[in-house]
Amino acid sequence: MTDDPLASTELTFLLGMGFQLVLGEFVARVSAAGYADLRPVHGAVFQALKRSGATSSELAATLGVTKQAAGQIVDELERKGYVRREPHPEGGRRKLVVLTPAAHRHLEVAGRILHELEASLGDVSVLRAELTRLIRSLAGETLPALRPVW
Amino acid sequence: MTDDPLASTELTFLLGMGFQLVLGEFVARVSAAGYADLRPVHGAVFQALKRSGATSSELAATLGVTKQAAGQIVDELERKGYVRREPHPEGGRRKLVVLTPAAHRHLEVAGRILHELEASLGDVSVLRAELTRLIRSLAGETLPALRPVW
DNA sequence: GTAGTGAGTAAAGCGGGTTGACTCACCTGT
DNA sequence: ACAGGTGAGTCAACCCGCTTTACTCACTAC
Numbered sequence: 001m002t003d004d005p006l007a008s009t010e011l012t013f014l015l016g017m018g019f020q021l022v023l024g025e026f027v028a029r030v031s032a033a034g035y036a037d038l039r040p041v042h043g044a045v046f047q048a049l050k051r052s053g054a055t056s057s058e059l060a061a062t063l064g065v066t067k068q069a070a071g072q073i074v075d076e077l078e079r080k081g082y083v084r085r086e087p088h089p090e091g092g093r094r095k096l097v098v099l100t101p102a103a104h105r106h107l108e109v110a111g112r113i114l115h116e117l118e119a120s121l122g123d124v125s126v127l128r129a130e131l132t133r134l135i136r137s138l139a140g141e142t143l144p145a146l147r148p149v150w
Numbered sequence: 151m152t153d154d155p156l157a158s159t160e161l162t163f164l165l166g167m168g169f170q171l172v173l174g175e176f177v178a179r180v181s182a183a184g185y186a187d188l189r190p191v192h193g194a195v196f197q198a199l200k201r202s203g204a205t206s207s208e209l210a211a212t213l214g215v216t217k218q219a220a221g222q223i224v225d226e227l228e229r230k231g232y233v234r235r236e237p238h239p240e241g242g243r244r245k246l247v248v249l250t251p252a253a254h255r256h257l258e259v260a261g262r263i264l265h266e267l268e269a270s271l272g273d274v275s276v277l278r279a280e281l282t283r284l285i286r287s288l289a290g291e292t293l294p295a296l297r298p299v300w
Numbered sequence: 301g302t303a304g305t306g307a308g309t310a311a312a313g314c315g316g317g318t319t320g321a322c323t324c325a326c327c328t329g330t
Numbered sequence: 331a332c333a334g335g336t337g338a339g340t341c342a343a344c345c346c347g348c349t350t351t352a353c354t355c356a357c358t359a360c
Contacts, residue, residue: 011271012267014285015165015168015173016173017294017296018165018288019162019168019169020296021288022162023162023166055338056338065318068318068319068340071340072317073316093325114161121284122287124280127277127281127284133272134171134277135168138168144167144171191347215347216348216350218310222347243307243356244308245307
């Protein structure tokens with residue numbers, strides 16, 4: 001017990017493995033809930049758009065990718081019925097990308113799954129506090145985009 | 151302070167962001183130390199081979215990729231002078247991939263950087279314990295391969 | 301010997317991004 | 331009024347790292 005190999009494993013690997021396991025479990029449950037056509041990056045898109053939408057260039061900045069890549073993701077989500085491109089209220093060539101009701105339903109399901117998952121892990125309040133401290137000490141005030149990392 | 155936005159952030163995102171930040175800092179320091187030609191997966195290869203080498207098929211299993219992908223990685227590291235293919239002592243078509251002195255030097259540098267990085271983060275013993283608990287509860291005894299996730 | 305097994309390799313394909321070039325709507329200065 | 335600049339969007343080409351498919355070859359078992 002005291003010689004658990006994890007005790008001598010680098011912190012970096014512990015973080016990576018923890019993230020990989022939690023994310024894998026989340027993706028599996030979301031997929032089982034009928035969303036096998038969505039990748040984690042699509043969840044990030046939904047989060048970014050859920051308040052009042054955004055242009056795809058704004059979305060690109062949030063996701064930390066080029067605007068072309070963001071455009072491709074929006075194309076795909078539009079084909080699948082999760083977003084629509086509307087004329088932008090401020091005009092120009094801008095288009096406002098907004099979520100459809102299907103996307104809002106997905107957000108509810110994904111949120112529920114995330115909370116169930118977190119609850120099944122026991123008391124994670126200490127872990128949350130420690131991670132928060134770690135993130136603040138490395139990133140300072142401004143949090144970077146969580147790049148698609150899978 | 152009590153309304154830190156991170157307090158209401160999903161645990162999954164906290165893990166991902168922590169991992170991304172720590173890994174990014176590690177990669178930046180390793181790169182600055184003269185190893186800009188190496189990706190994290192190469193570090194995983196070095197770890198897997200450092201004791202007594204392995205065949206590329208064994209390496210593939212460790213990394214969680216196909217044997218062709220492992221072969222390509224070995225090709226690249228061989229070109230860069232970090233590994234050699236030797237005849238395998240047990241014969242067959244097997245080849246034993248072993249590290250060159252350059253790779254061992256890299257392992258020393260990377261190890262030192264990891265420990266400096268961890269030390270600069272203050273007391274991470276609680277974080278380590280919590281992560282260990284999380285990983286055990288999701289993965290059980292057998293730890294999965296840490297897939298290249300960047 | 302002949303058939304099977306398993307390591308290694310060659311080639312093509314693919315997913316998800318980037319780079320570069322372009323169009324078009326709207327400023328802005330003169 | 332209109333010439334030039336600016337920024338959003340999009341098309342096309344490319345690239346990287348991995349997978350899939352198909353094969354060659356060394357050895358083993360019958």
